[in-house]
Amino acid sequence: MNTNAINRVIIIGAGQAGGETAQRLRQGGFKGEITLIGEEAFPPYQRPPLSKKYLAGKVDMDRLLLRPASVYAEENISLLRDTRAVWIDRASKRVRLEGGRELSYDALVLATGAKPRALKLAGADLAGVHLFRTAADVDAMKAAFVPGARLVVIGAGYIGLEGAAVAREMGLEVTVIETAVRPLARVTSPEVAGFFLDEHTRQGVRFMLGGQPALIKGEARVTGVSLMNGTEIPADIVITGIGVTPETTLAEHCGLKVENGIVTDENCRTEDPAIYAIGDCANRPIAHYGGRQCRLESVHNAVEGAKLTAAAILGQKAATETPWFWSDQYDLKLQIAGLFNDYDHVVFRGAMSERSFAAFYYKDGRLIAVDAINKPGEFLGVKALIHKGLNVPPDVISDESRTMKEIVAAAG
Amino acid sequence: MPKVTYIESSGTEHVVDAPVGQTVMEAAVKNAVPGIDADCGGACACATCHVYVDQAWAEKTGEASSMEMSMLDFANEVQDTSRLSCQIKITEELDGLVIRLPDSQH
Ligand SMILES: Cc1cc2nc3c(=O)[nH]c(=O)nc-3n(C[C@H](O)[C@H](O)[C@H](O)COP(=O)(O)OP(=O)(O)OC[C@H]3O[C@@H](n4cnc5c(N)ncnc54)[C@H](O)[C@@H]3O)c2cc1C
Ligand code: FES
Numbered sequence: 001m002n003t004n005a006i007n008r009v010i011i012i013g014a015g016q017a018g019g020e021t022a023q024r025l026r027q028g029g030f031k032g033e034i035t036l037i038g039e040e041a042f043p044p045y046q047r048p049p050l051s052k053k054y055l056a057g058k059v060d061m062d063r064l065l066l067r068p069a070s071v072y073a074e075e076n077i078s079l080l081r082d083t084r085a086v087w088i089d090r091a092s093k094r095v096r097l098e099g100g101r102e103l104s105y106d107a108l109v110l111a112t113g114a115k116p117r118a119l120k121l122a123g124a125d126l127a128g129v130h131l132f133r134t135a136a137d138v139d140a141m142k143a144a145f146v147p148g149a150r151l152v153v154i155g156a157g158y159i160g161l162e163g164a165a166v167a168r169e170m171g172l173e174v175t176v177i178e179t180a181v182r183p184l185a186r187v188t189s190p191e192v193a194g195f196f197l198d199e200h201t202r203q204g205v206r207f208m209l210g211g212q213p214a215l216i217k218g219e220a221r222v223t224g225v226s227l228m229n230g231t232e233i234p235a236d237i238v239i240t241g242i243g244v245t246p247e248t249t250l251a252e253h254c255g256l257k258v259e260n261g262i263v264t265d266e267n268c269r270t271e272d273p274a275i276y277a278i279g280d281c282a283n284r285p286i287a288h289y290g291g292r293q294c295r296l297e298s299v300h301n302a303v304e305g306a307k308l309t310a311a312a313i314l315g316q317k318a319a320t321e322t323p324w325f326w327s328d329q330y331d332l333k334l335q336i337a338g339l340f341n342d343y344d345h346v347v348f349r350g351a352m353s354e355r356s357f358a359a360f361y362y363k364d365g366r367l368i369a370v371d372a373i374n375k376p377g378e379f380l381g382v383k384a385l386i387h388k389g390l391n392v393p394p395d396v397i398s399d400e401s402r403t404m405k406e407i408v409a410a411a412g
Numbered sequence: 413m414p415k416v417t418y419i420e421s422s423g424t425e426h427v428v429d430a431p432v433g434q435t436v437m438e439a440a441v442k443n444a445v446p447g448i449d450a451d452c453g454g455a456c457a458c459a460t461c462h463v464y465v466d467q468a469w470a471e472k473t474g475e476a477s478s479m480e481m482s483m484l485d486f487a488n489e490v491q492d493t494s495r496l497s498c499q500i501k502i503t504e505e506l507d508g509l510v511i512r513l514p515d516s517q518h
Contacts, residue, residue, distance in 0.1 A: 380486035
């Protein structure tokens with residue numbers, strides 16, 4: 001008998017990464033026990049629509065669920081909702097739940113995600129001030145999304161700007177406060193950021209760039225936001241989208257290595273061979289970028305972590321993809337492939353004025369990423385090129401006399 | 413409720429109930445039909461929900477948007493009736509729809 005056999009898998013965190021892991025284990029033929037522990041009230045669901053169609057009221061919660069709620073019982077996956085895991089004992093391989101119940105594991109998957117950063121300001125706890133992470137957060141803000149209501153978004157990242165776009169489409173007055181001098185400062189180039197700034201401005205969003213919030217005003221409910229420079233912005237709703245911190249409390253307490261997320265190898269395994277970490281909480285080497293350790297926050301990363309972990313538990317291997325992401329604002333679809341962070345050169349195809357263009361990022365002459373706005377072919381083309389380890393020089397990629405498809409085909 | 417038949421490349425058939433208003437992708441994923449990854453959940457952002465609409469149904473499922481066509485350009489083994497299944501909405505007229513699945517989404 002194989003004494004290393006894995007019969008009991010515990011997954012902490014029933015988000016996209018945790019939910020996909022349970023599902024892929026069963027699809028892959030795993031016959032043992034699977035316990036999926038989640039502190040939220042819902043079965044695993046997709047977060048992207050929260051700041052898009054769900055906020056706009058165009059889809060309901062049922063359509064956000066990864067799988068129907070009934071599937072977990074049918075597939076013999078023990079889904080514990082409204083349940084927090086509070087302790088991991090690595091020596092005895094046990095997880096303790098709030099309330100004291102303990103469960104044993106042969107393999108443990110940490111899929112605890114990330115927590116939105118809260119504003120450390122007086123008034124941040126007033127009614128009408130919302131975080132932007134869970135379905136419960138969005139349900140709480142939705143009632144106030146009525147035409148004419150005054151919305152202040154603090155933080156001009158993708159999620160905040162998506163919220164701003166939905167709000168404008170629903171007829172709210174929208175002000176975005178951002179401490180940096182441009183929106184999307186962490187996540188894209190000045191050129192692409194400038195395009196989105198112009199677009200939102202044209203749609204009627206007011207920007208306070210370089211704005212430092214000082215205080216959220218109100219008695220029981222928010223009435224406005226004061227900036228350090230004395231400016232006061234009246235508000236009926238405030239949404240904060242100032243980034244997230246990885247949820248690593250359990251991992252830290254049990255002594256796992258944590259450095260901007262729980263550190264793992266390329267198969268999502270932590271330094272404890274029985275414990276895996278995936279999704280927003282994990283920091284993993286990315287094969288397409290020379291094994292650089294990265295903590296990514298994307299659906300792609302959550303799904304890929306689930307694939308890799310399920311395969312490792314089943315004693316198999318799974319393939320990885322070029323990292324990718326998307327964002328929907330108004331009728332603009334942004335698709336990103338690759339990691340642009342240390343680029344030194346950018347070239348374009350298409351035209352910003354036509355609201356259809358792509359920015360190609362290079363580092364030392366190598367194509368490392370693309371931001372494609374209403375240019376899906378450019379996105380998929382670069383995703384494929386990077387995946388295959390192929391390079392196309394800047395002058396070739398910006399040659400508009402050839403289609404992206406031709407360029408990719410010619411590259412090999 | 414309309415029924416949709418999904419045929420895997422191996423020939424295995426799955427007949428599922430598909431609620432009006434949902435998409436051909438959603439009906440497959442919710443019923444654990446293998447072969448459609450649908451990583452972006454139907455946002456027309458990932459191209460991992462590629463299917464072949466049975467020739468007899470090609471007209472009834474309508475035409476792909478230009479966004480969808482540009483995405484299909486890069487899919488594997490594209491055929492005349494290739495579509496992204498998250499872009500086909502289920503209607504009463506699609507009762508009996510037959511969808512063939514590609515070998516792989518990558
Ligand atoms: C509004 C919004 C829009 C987004 N849009 C996009 C997009 O367009 N494209 C894209 O690629 N990505 C998008 N993302 C990012 C993407 O949704 C995340 O990267 C992804 O959900 C991460 O999945 P996860 O499972 O790692 O974490 P999560 O989804 O955060 O799940 C972790 C779960 O674990 C639970 N948990 C944590 N600790 C414990 C514990 N001790 N016990 C029990 N449960 C616990 C948490 O409550 C949570 O439910 C968006 C995110 C948000 C919030
Ligand atoms: S599900 Fe992603 S494009 Fe259809």
